Amino acid sequence: MQWVYTFGGGSAEGRADMRDLLGGKGANLAEMAALGLPVPPGFTITTEVCAHFYDNEHTYPDSLDGELTKALDHIGSLTGKRFGDTANPLLVSVRSGARASMPGMMDTVLNLGLNDETVETLAAQSGDARFAYDSYRRFIQMYADVVLDVDHHDFEDILEDIKSANGFEDDTELSADHLKDVIVRYKELVEDETDEVFPQDPTTQLKGAIGAVFRSWMTPRAVTYRRLHAIPEDWGTAVNVQSMVFGNTGETSATGVAFTRNPSTGENALYGEFLINAQGEDVVAGIRTPQSLTEDARLASGSDKASLEAAMPEAFSQFREICHTLEAHYRDMQDLEFTIEDGRLWMLQTRAGKRTTKAALKIAVEMAEAGMITKDEAVSRIDPAALDQLLHPTIDPNAKRDVVATGLPASPGAASGAIVFTSEAAEEAKAREEDVILVRVETSPEDIHGMHAARGILTTRGGMTSHAAVVARGMGTPCVSGAGALQVDYAAGTLIAEGRAFKAGDIITLDGSTGEVLAGAVPMLQPELTGEFARLMEWAEGVGGMAVRANAETPHDAQTARNYGAEGIGLCRTEHMFFDADRIMAVRQMILAEEPEGRRKALDKLLPVQRADFEELFEIMAGQPVTIRLLDPPLHEFLPHSAEDIAEVAASLGVDADILRLRVGALSEFNPMLGHRGCRLAISYPEIPEMQARAIFEAAIAASKTAGQPVEPEIMVPLVATKAELDLIAGIVHSTADEVMKETGQTITYTVGTMIELPRAALMAGEIAETAAFFSFGTNDLTQTTYGISRDDAASFLGTYVQRELFIDDPFVTLDPDGVGELVKIASERGRTARPDIKLGICGEHGGDPRSIAFCETIGLDYVSCSPFRVPIARLAAAQAAMAADADTA
């Protein structure tokens, strides 16, 4: 067993692919060294030592000491220095480095090896006593903090004491003698706090630092992080020891950080900052303003401080070369750290750089086009969930933000408009082509038309899964929900925010991605859906994988879905078509009818509008499949609830208000989620599916003529628990089809299927598939019933659940693979056994969640269906899932 791997001087014992053993940092240092790049010589103590440390009561392998000595000798031979030697001392840095970077791990210790003697040698060798003492006092402070557990504030206090005693403001005003005083007091502090003198022996120092790195693997913060990110305990961390290089030895020294491309925009131009005569930590500390690396960047920023390109042209040119080498070698944009010591460039780190989604997209596409990576690799490099940012207007990051209040980021994107307090006002404004923000305490199904008319929705009550939030996300409309600091006074027509009052017509802006409410209009950036975005989507398409459909019912949503590349409609919720002001009356008449006759009369009024809806939808989708769900929600959702509304409706219907109130009361339920809805409505009132089926078939005939394409509707029966239910309703649909065909002399091709959204339906899928031509997994309801959790009521305990980590993921966001997932799997298998060509899809909100999509791929579903605005996300996720599946079988 080899416990220590050396690198430096143009070679290395390790490689980049030994990340598990050497950690990310160590593996990349080895790789750079092996590439012949200038890396300060050093070595990595492997993660196996960490494992040994914890398996053996915090002790080290027997042979470690010997390997450490050899490794230090290796550095010595390359640098011409010796660790512990007072005449020519080798100073080292010590850093942790696990497979994945992780918070809670030990900070860097620099300048290790300095002591009361070697500091004098350093002073003599460098000819800069101040530099030497400053390095020593920094080392004591760092070491005492991270190894000896002495509070670093105490050190800062000492420094401040001495500065104020001398009337200094900046550290730089301290002379070498001042720093010697500091060192004395630092050492006293250490002795007071630890009952031990500050270790003078470099080997003791080194062992102390190595032990601190290993111990930091078990800090509560690191332990928690690993649990949350499912990182196994036994990975362990490596320790990297490198000879010191100094960026702070004078004006020919410098230190900096860089990205090989712009991590914000993705532009293919060197990007970064550096400081002359500084150590690494100074760049990020922000005490001095860092300088640009390139002249172009300096000019762009309007800075008059020299760029590295201008100040140290040779070192810069070597660095630029190294950037190209590393990017080409790693085939990805790199995040680098470097130091220039007395004009000589040293590379301290390279790793894949973090980037914005926009940058990620540009980089991946440009690299693929340049042949650096394959198109599949480009597709696999974009996080589908992050794509959401790109699909909505965003507030210009340079704009001034007058934040009035902050609520929940309920539906992404930004929008400005005039305040309206009612859905009616929103509709009227839309008719006048004015942009409005609908402001409500909370929304209800009656507000659907107003929500459609508004550019943004703001509620003062309700969470991420409130009506407003769910509907807005479905529509792709920006929404801030639950902004509790705001008060809506409908009567006065005002919105009050901490003393500021807004009235109807005042302009506000919502940032649905952050939850902020801003006063006034704010400049926006429009989503850029062409260029790299379009290119990547095209490549994703090329990968194959599950088809992606959209959940849509309005022509606008259907068109959006097509524009985003949807391959059909997976869920058209017909009830949403009933809320329009001119339709709701007929719907209410239908509900209030006590007898089938009355119901049929009201349905006769709805038939032509439903038919027109479907016809338009079929025309837009032009031959793509459209799955239409029959009426689903409890009828009382359509009824008015306030006394005022009831009186209004009663008057317009010519019904006694008291009778209406009784009927509303009779329709209300204890648990509407588990009540008289879905196929149960169709069974109680067969006239409803009859009308809906007729509207679908008549529209299909008409649309196939206008579109010139055959239209094959998929009729979906919701909330089925037994085959008998589906049989009954399928019977109604079939006989309606026969009637329409007889009347028109036209043939209609269609299928009847069902939602699988109840555990019983999943279990009985074999039987149900005898009747159903397709299954669509309604995983919203399936999650609710499988967990026994009402999404509308979960807010009161879900917080505690997430806080106490009882749920790793919110099961309404990411499909629970164990419970709900098993039911999906069972249903798919039984469905396929009974009917091998059954079409399987998912239409719950999970259909737009990348991890859930990956799960669907493992089950072998044919398609996923999601909100139109998540179609690109789903397309990318489906492509990645397919690639992962290929990789698994390969």
Next chain:
Amino acid sequence: MQWVYTFGGGSAEGRADMRDLLGGKGANLAEMAALGLPVPPGFTITTEVCAHFYDNEHTYPDSLDGELTKALDHIGSLTGKRFGDTANPLLVSVRSGARASMPGMMDTVLNLGLNDETVETLAAQSGDARFAYDSYRRFIQMYADVVLDVDHHDFEDILEDIKSANGFEDDTELSADHLKDVIVRYKELVEDETDEVFPQDPTTQLKGAIGAVFRSWMTPRAVTYRRLHAIPEDWGTAVNVQSMVFGNTGETSATGVAFTRNPSTGENALYGEFLINAQGEDVVAGIRTPQSLTEDARLASGSDKASLEAAMPEAFSQFREICHTLEAHYRDMQDLEFTIEDGRLWMLQTRAGKRTTKAALKIAVEMAEAGMITKDEAVSRIDPAALDQLLHPTIDPNAKRDVVATGLPASPGAASGAIVFTSEAAEEAKAREEDVILVRVETSPEDIHGMHAARGILTTRGGMTSHAAVVARGMGTPCVSGAGALQVDYAAGTLIAEGRAFKAGDIITLDGSTGEVLAGAVPMLQPELTGEFARLMEWAEGVGGMAVRANAETPHDAQTARNYGAEGIGLCRTEHMFFDADRIMAVRQMILAEEPEGRRKALDKLLPVQRADFEELFEIMAGQPVTIRLLDPPLHEFLPHSAEDIAEVAASLGVDADILRLRVGALSEFNPMLGHRGCRLAISYPEIPEMQARAIFEAAIAASKTAGQPVEPEIMVPLVATKAELDLIAGIVHSTADEVMKETGQTITYTVGTMIELPRAALMAGEIAETAAFFSFGTNDLTQTTYGISRDDAASFLGTYVQRELFIDDPFVTLDPDGVGELVKIASERGRTARPDIKLGICGEHGGDPRSIAFCETIGLDYVSCSPFRVPIARLAAAQAAMAADADTA
């Protein structure tokens, strides 16, 4: 293939066990004939002919004609008559007879073979022209009705015409000549209606009657009945043809029906009625008062009409002998039909007699004690569901019933008492030891104490699964729910029933088994739980099978459960302990507390009362297992809802009514069934399980001292969906146990388990069993979530579901074996794999349903738990299930 089976003259081609082929009636006729009993010779056309008839477009097998001729010759040879012979004609009866008796099938045709010629022979042979013509006109009427489809009312009209023309009142006043006229007009009617003359050829008559029997297999009534009772279409019916015997040839002839024991009481004494000089139909028609069979019965009824024993001692003695023979042969009480023709006894039918549950019990136990059947057979002969009748007081069947209104039979048993309209009044009355009936529009959890105090509960709203119904059944209190014709006026303190007004204090009686509400007090019969009942229960116990526990939380219920033979408590619902008037305030304080401190203070008040509850329960159960479920329902169930109640509570709590109202509002949920309840409460408010666990452990220590028996509580966590939830709460319970053990120095033995009542819990049972020592299937909630049906809301569509036969059984009454059952099976298997000694039980209402209990036996559960009043039912059902399982494996 043999299509026809003959019998008579001391032998038969068939046997009793050929019921599938010969039908019930035919098989028993053959059996009686083979036993040498006097059966009129005849034959049975098999059910295979019926199958052939329907498989071959209503035609008969080729060889049938030949077999019929032979069979008629067989009868002829035994009777010395010939079918179709005018000199010595054989007359026959034709009857249908399927495997199981079934409504909608063809009625009997008697006297077939009579025509214009043979009627004269009959007149001559019998020397009674009136008898002959009366037989002929009866035959025409019956035959025309059932074979030719002529409305029988038209025949009755003709008869009435002739009677009124002659000024007669009774049929008996008609002379032979009058009857000849009747026959002429009957034949004219047939010709008018059918365009054919009434068939004179006996063979044509016979074929017509046989065809009518087969066609009657497909009458809509028969088809519906078969579908409802899952009787396969292809069983078919047999046809029985027998030579006629006449009970109406004079004073030495008679006809009667008999049971070998009293079918009402089970008394071992011949029971029945007969008429002298009458045909079978006359006995049931009720035109003449029938006479008793035995002298004892005649004396008991105070009749002065001769008994058969006195009137025809020889025939009677032979009949009594035959009764003994048949009962011994069939090993069961028989239902018989007989005719005496000119002093000669003929047996026309024997079959197992229908009986009341009380009689069934007595007969089974007495037969077993007499050695006629085994004890196991006795146990298997009682329908457990029917046992319910015996366990509650019932209204004396001889009492006068002044029925005021009828509602739903929501909870069985009868009770009388004074009307009270509030739970408070009920409690006060109970304190005065007065019997009261609690009358409410509907009940809520706040009424629990009043429901406990009342002898019966009457509501004017709500169904079989309303709060009142469910709670009353659990308590064993008679309840009539949803008596919509009644109007309660709380303000006036009146109950109005169609113009009759009752006020508080007026006495009414409820019959919870029929749903009737009666004015005044009515004599009752008390349940008889000793004697045969106790004997049978003892034998059931001896069979083994699953243990039976009770769902109980009050001392009264626990005691009832023990008295009924429960072997422990399977479900103690702790929330029911919180509704008492003196506790609800502390509960409300707990709920209203915003901080843990406030909650803990309120819980401190509840701790001693909970401890006392458990102590009493443990003492009553004396060492038997007690499963205690931690607090389960949504907290808002404990809160007041009306403005009045809120004001009252607010005042007593010293809280602002508005704050209370807001908190009540905040706690209310869209779908409380799927909301913040069960273990979710315990996770949000860990002080609650902590208090409950402490109360349980302290009570266990105290009770094991007083009872001298170790008490091992089983602590059950409700509504678990994930192992993590159970782990967290089990942790609280364990650390509370440790604390109590430390404080008291006593050891406590206990287990922690969970309800399996969510589909996800069933699926994750393997994981959950790592923590749970037992599972109790909460099939009420599991059915709700698996089907996605709220029991509280199902009333609005369940009617249609049952009517349209979408549900064969109500899944809330009988466990759905396919969906819910599969989850129970999965959970049992996975639980046992993870923990082989896991204890498995069921505590939903299905635990008291015999068919569900049979299912539980197939899964291999350890116990079922049900309402105390259903414990005997469950014990019997469990024994039968175990016997069925043994039979299956044997």
